[in-house]
Amino acid sequence: MGHIRAAKHQQLRAANVFRPLVCTIIMLMTLSFHVLASPSSASEYRGLLPHRMLAGRASNQSSSFLDVFQVSPPVLSPEDAPCEKTLMVHSFAFSYGKPFVGEYSPPSCDFNRVTFNFTVVSAGRQFDRLGLMYFNDTEVFRTSTAEPTATGIEWTYIKDMTNFLVLFKEPQKIIFDLGNLVNEIYTASFNATLTATFFTDNVASAPADVIIPISARQSANNAPSAFSLPGQNATNALTLPRNVKKAVFSISACGQAAEEFWWGNVPSSNLLTFPAMELSGYSPFRETQLYIDGMLAGVAWPFPVIFTGGVDPGFWRPVVGIDAFDLREDEIDVSAFLPVLCDGDEHTFEIRVAGISDDGYGHGSLTNTVGASWVVTGKIFLWLDASDWITTGSNLVRIDPHPALHISSSVSSLPNGTNVTLEYSVQVQRHLSLSSTIKTSEGSRVASWQQTLTFSNQGNYSDGGNLQINTQSTKGVDLSSLGYSRAYDYPLWATTAYAFYPDDAFTIGASIDRSKNVQTLGQLAFPSGLQTFGFEETIHPNLSPFSGTTTVNRQNGTATYTSIPSQSRSYSSGSTEQDLKFAGVEASLSDLQRGLPDVKGSTELYHRHVLAVNSSVVEDEESFSGQTFPIYHSSSTGNQDFAPLSLKYMLGRGPYGT
Known part of the structure; x- marks a missing residue:
């Protein structure tokens, strides 16, 4: 119902245009898209000390393991760490329902900054797995794994943890949940080491005084504290301190199982378009929402993370997907409450x-439920006023109309009624604004939070559902009266096609072009990344501080995957090119409440360009404001064996029973 069904000759001809593309995509393994890098501004940065940030970034050239990595800006971590603690050394094998449980105690040294070094070694065959780390009930790190080789892989990820400084000042129970399964087919364990480095350095803004989790609160049972939606109710009832002057809420959320490929889902009315194929619904749009006392307080439109077993694993070895090793959180200023x-x-x-x-x-309308499942937690970061102060203020003023939704779809069919193609379009626009006047010990001020967001997804299925093309755009602007703004753009284009062969063998061909582009001015709870580049006055007295940062991160490529179930073997090959630019920007923050301020200037601080083909890095260079350094990697050639995966595991769709 509501579909356009026809058997006109011209419609069949249009549908058949896509049939040759199925074979074309399968053969794209030898091609590589080239990054269309945006023009970089001339750098004025001088005196950079690369060794301050390169600790732990170089490949382990003495190791026979393949070096797997995420392309991301470097993190300040001293090369000769004055104070370190090992928080975990653990092998995750039969680890479903069996997280690592340990204890943390603060080091004896003085520190106001903390970084994590997370290193993993794995050999054999295995799925990608999701990992969550908690201090008691508070999630502090979310990551995922790479898929190993028979001869072994290794990766290291360094993360700035300074925003959790208050937690590091007190003893904590460590719970690291990384569910894994080892059997005769999936043979690899994940052997993980987590160390923390503590040091002193200039900090741009003071970390929160109090951090309160919104979680399932299972640490007393030595269990992880994430909620799984929609099966659970992700609600906590809390009493906050009465002397809060700033409050920021963060949401950590990612889709799993039927929701891992939410961005490729179809409108629910189209679920049965191809009767032999299982599709997932609720549209390709997802919104994570924060409610305070039943009132909408802010939203986040998630970045479409693709894990290393997703779409086609040939993309993600040795370069993993954007944010795959560090699933970032979204922030909402709730000071107006x-x-x-x-x-x-x-x-x-x-x-x-x-x-x-x-x-x-x-x-259409927004739902209160989605498929299973989303893994979510939250946190409230609080900055306290004088101990004898009670924060008061005016009533909250809210402007939060229902989002504007535009949905359409059409289906073309053969004369016998067999559906051939499905085209659909989903567009969403939302604006919300919350404000009040709050009274702190420093006087009264307006506390406001505004969000303006737009989303579109154009989807196309052809060849009876075997070929899928998605073009998605997610854009948003967040504005806080605290002198913070965030403008983001997540374009995604993905094409996937599969074909079956005798004995249930199948091949997938895929192409992807996507970006994560973010401009952030000011800072809420999480670090900006500028501290890495040594803007302390004692080191670079001629530099004035930047107002914020711009990150342009584009990743594209092609890959093929072949599964031979009768041999319990799978092979994949492909090429991935990635270009990352990180810049400091100058802007006036005084007029944030009137809209996103104009950027007055931009200085490129870091640039990395990587090209990987068939599990080997053929080009990898990083530049620090004009100073370029090549990075050398161990190599691997030829088609690589992967854990045998189903179509639904990799693409989120496929014939019933796969």
């Missing part, structure tokens, strides 16, 4: 994940 939250009473904080339900006639 402080006149209510500081009243001494209990208040509820709830995280929801919404999709879209449609009727097939172009009408």
